[in-house]
Amino acid sequence: MFSRINRCFSSLLFSTSPEVPTGLPATKRTMLSAINNALDTILTKDQTACIFGEDVAFGGVFRCTDGLRAKHGESRVFNTPLCEQGIAGFAVGLASYGVTTIAEIQFADYIFPAFDQIVNEAAKLRYRTGGQFNCGSLTIRAPYGAVGHGGLYHSQSPEAYFAHTPGLKIVIPRGPVQAKGLLLSSIRDPNPVLFFEPKAMYRASSCDVPDDDYTIPLGKAEIVKHGREVTIIGFGLQLLSLDKAVTRVEKELGITCEIIDLRTIMPLDMETIEKSVKKTGRCVIAHEAPRFGGIGAEIAAKIQEECFLHLEAPVGRVCGWDTPFPLIFEKFYYPDENRAYEEIKRIVLY
Amino acid sequence: MLKALLRSMSYSSSLSFTHPHALSIPTFQVINEDGLPNSSSSQYLSSVNKDLLIRMYKTMIEVQEFDTLYYDLQRQGLISFYMQNSGEEGLQVATAAALDLNDWIFPQYRELGVFFWRGFDIQQASHQLFSNAKDLGQGKQMPVHYGSKDLNIMTVRSPLATQIPQAAGLGYGLRLKNQSSIAVCYFGDGAASEGDTHAAMNIASTTKSQTLFVCRNNKYAISTNMKDQYGSDGIAVRGVAYGIHSIRVDGNDVIATYIATQEAKKLILAGPQPVLMECMTYRRGHHSTSDDASRYRNKEELEHYQKNNNPIIRLEKFLKHMGWLDFDPVEIQKETRDRIIKAKDVAKNEKLPKWEVMFDGVYNELTPELKKQKGELKKFLEIYGDKYEINKHS
Numbered sequence: 001m002f003s004r005i006n007r008c009f010s011s012l013l014f015s016t017s018p019e020v021p022t023g024l025p026a027t028k029r030t031m032l033s034a035i036n037n038a039l040d041t042i043l044t045k046d047q048t049a050c051i052f053g054e055d056v057a058f059g060g061v062f063r064c065t066d067g068l069r070a071k072h073g074e075s076r077v078f079n080t081p082l083c084e085q086g087i088a089g090f091a092v093g094l095a096s097y098g099v100t101t102i103a104e105i106q107f108a109d110y111i112f113p114a115f116d117q118i119v120n121e122a123a124k125l126r127y128r129t130g131g132q133f134n135c136g137s138l139t140i141r142a143p144y145g146a147v148g149h150g151g152l153y154h155s156q157s158p159e160a161y162f163a164h165t166p167g168l169k170i171v172i173p174r175g176p177v178q179a180k181g182l183l184l185s186s187i188r189d190p191n192p193v194l195f196f197e198p199k200a201m202y203r204a205s206s207c208d209v210p211d212d213d214y215t216i217p218l219g220k221a222e223i224v225k226h227g228r229e230v231t232i233i234g235f236g237l238q239l240l241s242l243d244k245a246v247t248r249v250e251k252e253l254g255i256t257c258e259i260i261d262l263r264t265i266m267p268l269d270m271e272t273i274e275k276s277v278k279k280t281g282r283c284v285i286a287h288e289a290p291r292f293g294g295i296g297a298e299i300a301a302k303i304q305e306e307c308f309l310h311l312e313a314p315v316g317r318v319c320g321w322d323t324p325f326p327l328i329f330e331k332f333y334y335p336d337e338n339r340a341y342e343e344i345k346r347i348v349l350y
Numbered sequence: 351m352l353k354a355l356l357r358s359m360s361y362s363s364s365l366s367f368t369h370p371h372a373l374s375i376p377t378f379q380v381i382n383e384d385g386l387p388n389s390s391s392s393q394y395l396s397s398v399n400k401d402l403l404i405r406m407y408k409t410m411i412e413v414q415e416f417d418t419l420y421y422d423l424q425r426q427g428l429i430s431f432y433m434q435n436s437g438e439e440g441l442q443v444a445t446a447a448a449l450d451l452n453d454w455i456f457p458q459y460r461e462l463g464v465f466f467w468r469g470f471d472i473q474q475a476s477h478q479l480f481s482n483a484k485d486l487g488q489g490k491q492m493p494v495h496y497g498s499k500d501l502n503i504m505t506v507r508s509p510l511a512t513q514i515p516q517a518a519g520l521g522y523g524l525r526l527k528n529q530s531s532i533a534v535c536y537f538g539d540g541a542a543s544e545g546d547t548h549a550a551m552n553i554a555s556t557t558k559s560q561t562l563f564v565c566r567n568n569k570y571a572i573s574t575n576m577k578d579q580y581g582s583d584g585i586a587v588r589g590v591a592y593g594i595h596s597i598r599v600d601g602n603d604v605i606a607t608y609i610a611t612q613e614a615k616k617l618i619l620a621g622p623q624p625v626l627m628e629c630m631t632y633r634r635g636h637h638s639t640s641d642d643a644s645r646y647r648n649k650e651e652l653e654h655y656q657k658n659n660n661p662i663i664r665l666e667k668f669l670k671h672m673g674w675l676d677f678d679p680v681e682i683q684k685e686t687r688d689r690i691i692k693a694k695d696v697a698k699n700e701k702l703p704k705w706e707v708m709f710d711g712v713y714n715e716l717t718p719e720l721k722k723q724k725g726e727l728k729k730f731l732e733i734y735g736d737k738y739e740i741n742k743h744s
Contacts, residue, residue: 048526075526081556086549089515090557093533096504096516097454097523113545120509121516127711128507130488132499136714166712190714219717267717 012224012243012259013175014207019216020177026208031201034176034209035064035141038183039102041213043072046100049187050076053087053104061106062143062202088114088140092122095138095192102187108144108196109153115161122192123167136190141183143199144172145237146288146334151327157236157289157320162194163266163298169193169218170265174239175201176209181216182263189218198237221269223276227256230282230348233273233299235262238286238335245340253348265295270302277307284316284344286335291319313350318343375586377630378610379600383659385667397609400674403665406447406604408682410439410662413463415686416472417635419694420479424493424639428698429479431493435462437634438566440661441601443467445564445629448611449534454520455503456513456535459494460566460633464536468501472690476697483744488710489703511537511544514563518554518624521561525622532618534562540571542585551592554624561624562614563589566601568633573646589626601629602661605668632659701744705731 016022029037042049051065057079059066069077080087084105091103105111111118118140126134146155162168171186171193173179179197186193224239225246234242239261246257258276262268277283283303285296300315318335326333380391387395417434424432435442442463449455455464465475474486478496481489487497487505497505504513517535524531541547542565554561565585569576582588589596595617599610607629614625632655636643643652657663669675709716709724716724731740 050526078557081549081552083549083552085545086515086518086553089512089546089549090519090522090553093456093516093519093521094523095519097520099523099526101519116509117512117515117546121507121512126714128487128490128495129497129499129505129711130486130490131711132486132497133504134714169713267713267719271718 012239013201014177014205015175015224016177017181017216017222020181020210020214021212024210024212026210028206029176029209030203030206031173031176031179031197032062032064032203033206034180035183035197036066036068037209038180038187039065039068040071041184042100042102042187043068043076045213048076049100049102050078050094051102051104052078052080052091054082054106055079056104060104062199064141064197064202065104084110084113085117088117088122091138091140092117092125092135095135096125096133098137100137100187101139103138103140105140105142107154108142108158109156111142111158118162118168118192118194119165123165127167134190135192138192139187139195140193141195141197143202144196145198145200146325146330147200148330149327150325152324155325155330157196157287159196159265160289160294163295167192168266170196171218171263172196172198172236172265173263174198174236174261176207178216178261178263180209181214182218184213185215185218188215193218196236200237216263218264219267219269220264221272222261222263223258223272224261225257225259227258227280229255229280230257230284230344231273231276231280232257232259232284232286232344233262234259234286235265238288241335241337241340242286244337245344248337248341249344249348253345255348257344268299268302270306273299273303274306277303278310281310281312282347282350284318284340284347286318286340288320288335290322291317292322294319313347316343316347370581371583373587373590374583375596375598377598377600378606379603380606380609381603381664381668383664385664386671387668394605394609397612398605400672402447403604403669403674404677406443407662407665407669408686409443409463409466410665411679411682411686412466412472412690413439413442414662415683416462416475416690419687419690421635421639423694429493431639432479433459433494433638434635435460437632437655437660438568438601439463440604440665441566441607441629441631444604444607445534445611448608448615450531451502452529452531453502453615454517454524454531454533456517456520456533457503457506458510458513458537458541458566459506459508460538461536462494465496465498465501465503468503470496470498470501470503473693473696474498476693477700480697480700481702482697482700483703484697484700485703488707490711510541511546513537514541514547515550515553517563518550518557518559518561521554521559521624522557524560525558529560530619532560532562532615534564536564536566538571539565539567539569539576539579539585540574542588543579551589551594551624551626555593558621558623560618560622562611562618563594563624563626565626565628566631567628568631570633570637570643570647572637572641573643584628586626586628594624594626596626596628598628598630601631602659602664604661604665702742704744705740
């Protein structure tokens with residue numbers, strides 16, 4: 001499926017967002033190039049901002065930090081020892097001193113040694129100190145999500161573990177334009193932010209990304225397609241499957257679907273979701289992470305709380321199965337456009 | 351790059367294993383357990399003076415009396431929890447005395463003397479223990495979780511050793527901003543076993559952080575004695591393994607600890623590079639008010655450290671030896687206790703923080719969801735507030 005991202009050009013993944021100013025000079029960029037550009041922008045404007053993590057110095061295993069060390073110096077772009085808890089703890093400390101701190105975890109699958117520092121420390125620092133201290137200038141970036149051949153430990157979507165922790169923000173871009181704007185906002189947001197980058201998107205085609213410094217607000221979902229009969233909610237690479245599924249559903253059932261890209265998982269933009277579901281009366285939520293206890297569960301709970309009398313059908317979910325992420329079975333595991341189509345159809349015809 | 355790779359390879363034709371105690375680090379001491387200077391210590395005595403040592407003595411008495419009162423108050427149910435500093439007052443004030451307010455402190459939870467030395471007064475500490483509206487921490491954490499932005503003391507936290515890599519990071523920030531100050535973290539022999547300790551020393555070493563790691567080896571982690579905590583020659587040797595300058599010091603000798611801290615700071619700033627200091631001491635009290643150490647320690651051991659290797663008594667003896675004891679220790683103790691009782695009464699009578707504060711600080715501002723939840727609780731308290739003693743809150 002992933003080799004097809006390039007060939008089946010999805011307008012949703014490479015679209016702009018309403019908050020992005022139009023008519024500006026732009027450069028064709030892949031997602032990784034857009035991220036690199038955002039990081040370069042921060043390091044240029046903020047003279048003590050630092051980026052560090054495993055293999056960050058030579059450009060990173062995904063090339064996101066390519067060229068930054070040569071341009072901004074060894075003291076600001078550097079390798080750490082291979083130790084996620086050390087990376088996270090060091091980052092919390094540096095950020096609590098007020099330095100703009102961008103820590104990279106090489107794969108989201110390896111974020112767990114850092115879990116204590118993220119959940120017990122970063123998330124709670126402002127709260128437990130009565131506001132005397134904070135690590136708001138901390139951003140932790142990690143590649144996440146299915147890539148076609150990653151198996152258990154190069155494919156995970158860990159957002160749900162962290163969404164359950166008050167005090168963190170979680171941001172996931174769908175394409176190059178959003179990656180730059182959301183990353184700039186995340187770094188500048190005065191709260192610790194986890195920025196998960198869909199790794200399957202890093203090199204998957206490119207689109208025009210404004211050269212300027214622009215931001216896309218956090219905590220605000222985007223309606224990427226307007227429709228009337230059903231609300232489809234997703235984020236990151238799922239927008240590709242959903243785009244294809246929706247195209248088929250609309251043709252075969254003669255309806256229109258409203259697609260929402262969450263962009264920020266935490267804090268959730270329930271206002272946009274509620275308004276849409278109250279209009280359509282039906283909802284399907286999609287994510288790669290396992291079904292049980294995933295983000296879809298929380299959104300479904302909130303929808304039935306706030307929109308109960310407007311619902312014409314249960315809230316549907318298209319998710320990974322409740323198994324670890326398998327290698328050879330990825331095609332059966334991954335919630336793709338066919339699984340999304342079946343679930344949307346089920347909810348629309350309920 | 352190649353030179354560095356080749357440097358570590360020096361071959362040997364004889365097969366031998368390096369013994370785990372091949373590196374044996376001695377304990378630096380200036381005054382002995384009787385408070386008298388060692389024969390070769392005179393070179394170090396010029397680093398201290400009468401006023402400094404008397405201030406150290408009085409601060410240690412403050413810690414001791416504060417501990418005594420609040421341990422009793424917890425037992426009486428006035429506060430929920432307390433942790434004493436008994437036996438470690440010396441290393442607390444001695445390390446603090448060698449630092450200045452531009453240095454950052456990352457405490458564990460048994461460093462009250464560091465707080466008092468830096469100006470965190472008895473009243474503020476009392477407010478925190480009563481979790482009242484004047485607590486700088488807004489009543490969010492358990493007692494003894496003090497912190498002060500003004501004094502550059504990072505608030506105490508319960509998870510162990512998480513402050514250590516943070517001190518490495520902040521020490522790097524100080525280096526980045528060309529500050530001639532250091533980040534100092536304190537941790538016990540138990541916390542030294544946590545992964546975060548290893549992670550911190552390794553990253554401080556490679557990034558050359560301006561960080562001082564101070565291990566309070568007080569021989570116990572709750573009930574766990576040193577022999578079940580580590581197989582190495584204490585914690586000081588570990589620093590060497592990470593490429594860090596390391597020293598072991600008699601933590602109950604305030605003069606040795608003071609001088610070692612001064613020299614450690616100089617060494618850190620000269621690098622820049624981190625330094626590890628292991629202070630040998632003894633936890634005379636229980637782990638906390640939830641512990642009863644008599645279940646795992648014998649009376650002889652306790653009595654030894656109460657009488658013989660007690661930092662307060664050792665300093666008192668040294669002051670007497672130098673003819674500097676120009677005050678009555680009993681008077682100081684009484685006067686200190688009176689001040690602490692007065693502060694306790696003020697803190698006890700303060701209202702608790704407003705309930706709304708519970709929602710503050712999760713983020714820099716309330717999210718829509720938090721506003722919603724706060725509204726729900728407000729409605730709930732309008733009905734049930736009295737059942738939750740809402741009038742005790744401001």
